[in-house]
Amino acid sequence: xxxxxxxxxxxxxxxxxxxxxxxxxxxxxxxxxxxxxxxxxxxxxxxxxxxxxxxxxxxxxxxxxxxxxxxxxxxxxxxxxxxxxxxxxxxxxxxxxxxxxxxxxxxxxxxxxxxxxxxxxxxxxxxxxxxxxxxxxxxxxxxxxxxxxxxxxxxxxxxxxxxxxxxxxxxxxxxxxxxxxxxxxxxxxxxxxxxxxxxxxxxxxxxxxxxxxxxxxxxxxxxxxxxxxxxxxxxxxxxxxxxxxxxxxxxxxxxxxxxxxxxxxxxxxxxxxxxxxxxxxxxxxxxxxxxxxxxxxxxxxxxxxxxxxxxxxxxxxxxxxxxxxxxxxxxxxxxxxxxxxxxxxxxxxxxxxxxxxxxxxxxxxxxxxxxxxxxxxxxxxxxxxxxxxxxxxxxxxxxxxxxxxxxxx
Amino acid sequence: xxxxxxxxxxxxxxxxxxxxxxxxxxxxxxxxxxxxxxxxxxxxxxxxxxxxxxxxxxxxxxxxxxxxxxxxxxxxxxxxxxxxxxxxxxxxxxxxxxxxxxxxxxxxxxxxxxxxx
Numbered sequence: 001x002x003x004x005x006x007x008x009x010x011x012x013x014x015x016x017x018x019x020x021x022x023x024x025x026x027x028x029x030x031x032x033x034x035x036x037x038x039x040x041x042x043x044x045x046x047x048x049x050x051x052x053x054x055x056x057x058x059x060x061x062x063x064x065x066x067x068x069x070x071x072x073x074x075x076x077x078x079x080x081x082x083x084x085x086x087x088x089x090x091x092x093x094x095x096x097x098x099x100x101x102x103x104x105x106x107x108x109x110x111x112x113x114x115x116x117x118x119x120x121x122x123x124x125x126x127x128x129x130x131x132x133x134x135x136x137x138x139x140x141x142x143x144x145x146x147x148x149x150x151x152x153x154x155x156x157x158x159x160x161x162x163x164x165x166x167x168x169x170x171x172x173x174x175x176x177x178x179x180x181x182x183x184x185x186x187x188x189x190x191x192x193x194x195x196x197x198x199x200x201x202x203x204x205x206x207x208x209x210x211x212x213x214x215x216x217x218x219x220x221x222x223x224x225x226x227x228x229x230x231x232x233x234x235x236x237x238x239x240x241x242x243x244x245x246x247x248x249x250x251x252x253x254x255x256x257x258x259x260x261x262x263x264x265x266x267x268x269x270x271x272x273x274x275x276x277x278x279x280x281x282x283x284x285x286x287x288x289x290x291x292x293x294x295x296x297x298x299x300x301x302x303x304x305x306x307x308x309x310x311x312x313x314x315x316x317x318x319x320x321x322x323x324x325x326x327x328x329x330x331x332x333x334x335x336x337x338x339x340x341x342x343x344x345x346x347x348x349x350x351x352x353x354x355x356x357x358x359x360x361x362x363x364x365x366x367x368x369x370x371x372x373x374x375x376x377x378x379x380x381x382x383x384x385x386x387x388x389x390x391x392x393x394x395x396x397x398x399x400x401x402x403x404x405x406x407x408x409x
Numbered sequence: 410x411x412x413x414x415x416x417x418x419x420x421x422x423x424x425x426x427x428x429x430x431x432x433x434x435x436x437x438x439x440x441x442x443x444x445x446x447x448x449x450x451x452x453x454x455x456x457x458x459x460x461x462x463x464x465x466x467x468x469x470x471x472x473x474x475x476x477x478x479x480x481x482x483x484x485x486x487x488x489x490x491x492x493x494x495x496x497x498x499x500x501x502x503x504x505x506x507x508x509x510x511x512x513x514x515x516x517x518x519x520x521x522x523x524x525x526x
Binding site: 110111159161166167169170174 | 410412495496497498499501502503520
């Protein structure tokens with residue numbers, strides 16, 4: 001029991017202590033070694049009794065380890081020693097370490113790093129996943145993940161990525177990069193490419209906790225609030241998204257009693273405050289607005305407004321995935337000619353993207369073309385490895401055979 | 410930290426611009442160079458003659474082999490460079506974004522390896 005508690009405490013604070021160490025010694029690998037030493041010391045000293053303020057204990061030990069290390073390297077340490085920490089209370093220390101974690105997030109999500117490496121680094125360094133856990137969460141073999149992380153760490157130290165909160169004039173781009181990374185991380189959990197259900201829920205929650213940290217820091221940035229809102233709404237619907245047998249339930253067939261309404265409403269409130277900032281709505285606010293409108297009563301969903309939001313989102317992102325989601329709305333509005341034109345344009349760029357075939361199956365379904373529905377569902381089935389998606393497609397195939405009622409999600 | 414900025418542009422496109430636009434572009438480069446100089450971060454910077462003047466040299470078995478043209482035929486060609494002193498990658502990136510070719514071509518930023526360090 002005691003051992004589990006120590007493990008939990010170390011897991012809780014490791015990201016922050018690592019971030020602090022990285023900033024002091026300006027090197028990720030050295031900081032990692034020092035963090036291990038701090039942990040070993042904690043394991044040794046906490047056997048008999050865990051300190052009342054473990055965070056302050058870890059901070060103090062980390063600070064001393066860093067000073068020793070820098071002395072050995074004949075680097076200046078006075079500026080660290082000058083900072084008095086004895087009179088810092090726990091709350092001040094938390095906010096100080098939150099700032100350190102924020103800097104580490106900015107490093108991990110630097111736009112000069114490959115997006116896949118950003119997500120991996122964030123899991124590994126900020127969220128303190130082990131190499132194996134990081135590899136498993138992102139469905140990459142541990143060896144390949146080790147290489148990816150190594151390359152990213154080398155780039156950080158070689159290319160001169162700064163260990164600081166970005167200067168105002170770079171903040172916009174840097175923040176965007178952070179938001180995109182956190183959204184990728186959230187999606188990794190939400191679309192459950194991660195193998196286990198447990199892991200995917202955890203990924204969503206962790207992505208949300210980091211987004212909340214960013215939102216607390218940049219509450220005057222509408223896109224930050226937009227992402228925070230989007231995550232709250234999507235996560236609020238997550239329970240209804242997967243059936244007990246693991247099959248995916250499309251949004252408009254979900255059992256709404258399974259939605260966590262308070263969380264969805266909290267998301268909508270945050271969306272309102274983001275829109276009230278009157279900054280030109282970026283992709284996260286637009287997606288949050290779409291997600292929010294989708295929560296209206298089934299019969300009351302305002303499709304023309306959703307279409308308008310998708311138009312804007314498409315203009316901003318030029319993403320084919322956005323375009324195919326827009327087709328879903330065109331079908332809902334019975335705009336079949338427009339849907340057809342769009343689908344024809346999307347078939348080439350999205351030929352390996354299984355949701356494309358689900359949407360096209362729905363289009364054929366509306367036209368009453370049963371055999372084409374079947375063909376597209378088969379294609380979609382072959383293109384996804386995800387068990388939940390496969391179950392869902394199998395059900396659509398059965399329905400198409402029996403009573404001919406395909407649905408897209 | 411010193412960074413090298415490699416400026417890649419589609420040479421044919423530049424050549425097809427009317428003369429006054431080419432002049433305007435040179436003016437933009439002059440402006441950028443002067444700004445970097447005024448900041449005290451300019452170490453070097455030059456345009457290169459067109460890629461048709463390039464010769465690629467390799468030595469195999471002690472024999473020098475030279476070929477006409479650049480190392481690789483690409484859509485964009487190396488057309489010039491800057492070397493600037495920057496605090497970090499963010500600063501380097503914001504300078505890169507000010508180089509006129511960033512809008513029409515691309516700028517590759519490479520930190521310079523300090524062999525004495």
